[in-house]
Amino acid sequence: MTRTSIILTLCIFAVTLSAQNPEAFPDKLPEHKPSWPLSAAMERFYDQWNGKGFEANELFSTFKYTPVTGLDYRNHDGTITRRDPSKVLKIDGTYYVWYTKRDSETSAVGPEQCSDTKPSADWDLCEIWYATSRDGFHWEEQGVAVKRPPAPTPGHRSVSTPDVLQWKGKYYLYYQGFVEAPYKSGGDFCPVMASVADSPDGPWKPADTIVVENGKPGQWDENAIHDPYPLIYKGKIYLYYKSRIQDRLHPARIEQSQGLAIAEHPFGPFEKHPLNPVLNSGHETGLFPWQGGIASMTSLNGPEVNTIQFALDGVNFEIASITEMMPIAPGPCVPDAFADNGDGRGITWGLCHMDVKNPGLKKHCMLARFDCDLSRDIHDRSFK
Ligand code: AAL
Helix, strand or coil: CCHHHHHHHHHHHHHHHHHHCHHHCCCCCCCCCCCCCCCHHHHHHHHHHCCCCCCHHHHCCCCEEEECECCCCHHHCCCEEEECCCCEEEECCEEEEEEEEEECCCCCCCCCCCCCCCCCCCCCCCEEEEEEECCCCEEEEEEEEECCCCCCCCCCCEEEEEEEEEECCEEEEEEEEECCCCCCCCCCCCCEEEEEECCCCCCCEEEEEEEECCCCCCCCCCCCCEEEEEEEECCEEEEEEEEEEECCCCCCCEEEEEEEEEECCCCCCCEECCCCCCECCCCCCCEEEECCEEEEEECCCCCCCCEEEEECCCCCCEEEEECCCCCCCCEEECCHHHHHCCCCEEEEEEEEEEECCCCCCCCCEEEEEEEEEEECCCCCCCCC
């Protein structure tokens, strides 16, 4: 019996079981609590089982990863990279995603060897491209969305790490605008730019304005404004972004952290929140509307790495669960209801990028789909 037929048989068995015995997969477990004394952990377990408390286990999930098809890698020689995907939008039945794409003569060669044609880092000499899909697994690259503008407009060296906002019938892309090769002067410096289009297929009218500047010297976000991530929340645009706080105890170690800037209009003005940074860990931003607040997939760096965090006010985040996530945080698929601030029901899949680490292959990234159960619909959080 082939693997496929085994899987098919198991699927048929599962469907048959549920069809014959609807109790086999109840969507709500019966109220239950044992009569014997319980430890604190088991009190929490039965509270959650019985739908009390924060139902923190709604934000527990495993993650499953599947490389996407349709986006070629040219034999992994590092000349092509696709990375830092945006959240996925579903528009008229088609899924859209935007991402960083580099197609250069070599893989990244570092700041000393880089040139106008040789990238210093994987995200140097990049453009913002986009792709569409009907199922989230098989994608078709549609072309460039935002090219590098002419110097001296920020982004003339590289535009990277996009995210997308659907607002009042228009589409906005936010991305990092590099004016020099990353690490050339020791840093990964860039402000956040924005572009607008009437259709997700463009054309995108490049904005030559910076919408979120680096912080002033001494401020937590003076070194970088990365990974812009817009969400609609309380009728405003909440733009989360990553920066770095110099770790005073270990100056050689810089910790990633995430902040928030809020605006009434997609091109700003954006006001940075006085409590920034609002997350003390994480790397790429990956957030979604959840139960009237905002949840964050906090991965890769920091003391609270690999946690799902929640803030009812979108600012004061608490750890809601721990989970194993890809080292590179995903850009979640926000349900169709994204435009009206998301329905708070959570997410079940999205896209992320995976570093190609096989020995002998040149450094670059490829896009993958992640599946999870960060949603209120399914009680069992262990995604198989
Ligand atoms: C990514 C993101 C930002 C950084 C670089 C490209 O993972 O954090 O975009 O600048 O790495």
